[in-house]
Amino acid sequence: MSRSAPVDHGRNIMKILVIGGTGLIGKPLVGPLEALGHEVVAASPSTGVNTVTGEGLEAAMRGTDVVIDIPNSPSFADDDVLRFFENSTENIVREAEAAGVKHHIVLSIAGVDRTQNIGYMRAKLAQERIARESTVPYTIVRATQFFEFIGALAEGSADGDRVRLSSVLMQPIAASDVSAALVEVATSDATNTTWELGGPEKIRLADAARRLFQARGDAREVVTDDSMGYFGGEVTDESIITGVDPALQVRLGTTTFDSWLATSN
Numbered sequence: 501m502s503r504s505a506p507v508d509h510g511r512n513i514m515k516i517l518v519i520g521g522t523g524l525i526g527k528p529l530v531g532p533l534e535a536l537g538h539e540v541v542a543a544s545p546s547t548g549v550n551t552v553t554g555e556g557l558e559a560a561m562r563g564t565d566v567v568i569d570i571p572n573s574p575s576f577a578d579d580d581v582l583r584f585f586e587n588s589t590e591n592i593v594r595e596a597e598a599a600g601v602k603h604h605i606v607l608s609i610a611g612v613d614r615t616q617n618i619g620y621m622r623a624k625l626a627q628e629r630i631a632r633e634s635t636v637p638y639t640i641v642r643a644t645q646f647f648e649f650i651g652a653l654a655e656g657s658a659d660g661d662r663v664r665l666s667s668v669l670m671q672p673i674a675a676s677d678v679s680a681a682l683v684e685v686a687t688s689d690a691t692n693t694t695w696e697l698g699g700p701e702k703i704r705l706a707d708a709a710r711r712l713f714q715a716r717g718d719a720r721e722v723v724t725d726d727s728m729g730y731f732g733g734e735v736t737d738e739s740i741i742t743g744v745d746p747a748l749q750v751r752l753g754t755t756t757f758d759s760w761l762a763t764s765n
């Protein structure tokens with residue numbers, strides 16, 4: 501577990517537990533939160549905290565003010581991912597209730613309630629439900645797909661020198677914009693609301709993969725095939741973008757896909 505000494509800048513110093521704190525979104529949260537003077541604990545199996553088995557969780561939760569709940573399942577198989585998010589979130593809220601945590605932040609997915617034909621989305625909605633039903637004050641942020649995830653989607657359907665992807669409309673966002681938004685959420689009070697976080701532009705999945713391949717010098721052909729759906733499930737152009745449900749507030753990241761392509765590798 502990585503721990504930092506709290507620095508008192510006259511602000512309210514909190515202990516913030518980042519579950520999944522070694523991951524894509526979690527790792528970049530630690531430095532900025534520590535720079536604000538908070539005590540930050542990056543919790544994950546590799547630091548001795550397993551939220552599925554409960555190992556190390558009670559000790560890590562002791563004295564915690566804010567939990568940022570952003571682990572991911574090692575397996576995306578329907579049953580595995582559902583079991584992962586149910587067990588993980590149930591264990592987190594139980595220990596958070598016992599420790600008197602003041603804010604439980606869940607990173608969910610835009611359109612999760614419109615894509616319940618997809619196993620991963622069923623697991624994420626189960627995670628949201630467990631957070632809402634707990635007595636711990638919460639904020640649920642439903643982010644769109646990360647730019648970093650587009651390559652993984654393409655690899656999932658790669659076949660020799662071809663990749664088949666649907667043309668579903670997405671609104672992807674840079675992981676760094678998601679991490680920056682979570683720093684703000686973690687240093688604000690719980691709202692007991694759900695809101696959406698999306699990228700600044702809408703892009704079709706197959707086009708995004710083409711632009712990614714071009715930027716990376718990857719010569720494989722991206723074939724548009726709408727029968728591929730998304731994660732194997734049928735989707736429409738309203739499934740995974742923000743702003744479809746007027747009841748949810750939307751915030752947008754600022755990093756464009758082109759600027760991300762130019763600076764990432």
Ligand SMILES: NC(=O)c1ccc[n+]([C@@H]2O[C@H](COP(=O)([O-])OP(=O)(O)OC[C@H]3O[C@@H](n4cnc5c(N)ncnc54)[C@H](OP(=O)(O)O)[C@@H]3O)[C@@H](O)[C@H]2O)c1
Pocket residue numbers: 519520521522523524525526543544545546547549550551552553569570571572573574588607608609610624642643644645646649
């Ligand atoms: N990908 C997207 O486009 C997208 C969009 C919206 C929301 N999200 C959500 O964003 C969250 C973070 O995703 P990510 O891409 O940052 O994940 P990631 O890079 O795959 O990292 C996964 C993290 O989960 C930890 N972890 C795995 N099993 C665990 C367990 N049993 N107990 C505690 N921690 C465990 C890992 O720890 P170790 O390093 O120790 O293995 C790692 O820190 C996920 O909840 C995902 O659903 C993703």
